[in-house]
Amino acid sequence: xxxxxxxxxxxxxxxxxxxxxxxxxxxxxxxxxxxxxxxxxxxxxxxxxxxxxxxxxxxxxxxxxxxxxxxxxxxxxxxxxxxxxxxxxxxxxxxxxxxxxxxxxxxxxxxxxxxxxxxxxxxxxxxxxxxxxxxxxxxxxxxxxxxxxxxxxxxxxxxxxxxxxx
Numbered sequence: 001x002x003x004x005x006x007x008x009x010x011x012x013x014x015x016x017x018x019x020x021x022x023x024x025x026x027x028x029x030x031x032x033x034x035x036x037x038x039x040x041x042x043x044x045x046x047x048x049x050x051x052x053x054x055x056x057x058x059x060x061x062x063x064x065x066x067x068x069x070x071x072x073x074x075x076x077x078x079x080x081x082x083x084x085x086x087x088x089x090x091x092x093x094x095x096x097x098x099x100x101x102x103x104x105x106x107x108x109x110x111x112x113x114x115x116x117x118x119x120x121x122x123x124x125x126x127x128x129x130x131x132x133x134x135x136x137x138x139x140x141x142x143x144x145x146x147x148x149x150x151x152x153x154x155x156x157x158x159x160x161x162x163x164x165x166x
């Protein structure tokens with residue numbers, strides 16, 4: 001009866017896989033729903049943690065800038081934000097760093113660029129500095145995130161090669 005159960009399960013899996021065949025696409029096997037639910041839950045947890053880390057780091061840096069009254073030195077403030085963004089990109093990934101970039105852009109524009117508490121900048125130089133900062137933050141986030149992924153892939157391939165030769 002044990003072998004019959006596996007034959008029935010395999011037959012059902014085969015029928016399910018055949019039914020997922022669409023047009024000229026290759027046939028794909030769909031993971032079971034509990035595994036998909038666990039993956040989705042893990043993704044949501046990772047996104048939530050990344051979002052909280054981005055929000056906390058940018059908020060902390062903004063508070064430090066206010067306490068030190070460093071907002072008069074725009075370039076120094078942006079470099080501090082950029083350090084946090086690069087740290088998030090290299091440790092958590094692209095999502096966290098892009099979110100931090102946008103949060104830093106809007107928080108600096110709202111809190112430190114005249115007129116205060118508005119997304120409108122009074123001087124063209126301030127608009128230019130904000131746009132250059134956002135572009136720099138996004139580009140460096142992408143580069144740091146790509147380097148992180150490449151390092152992870154290289155270490156994975158190294159482990160696989162060691163396992164093959166052992």
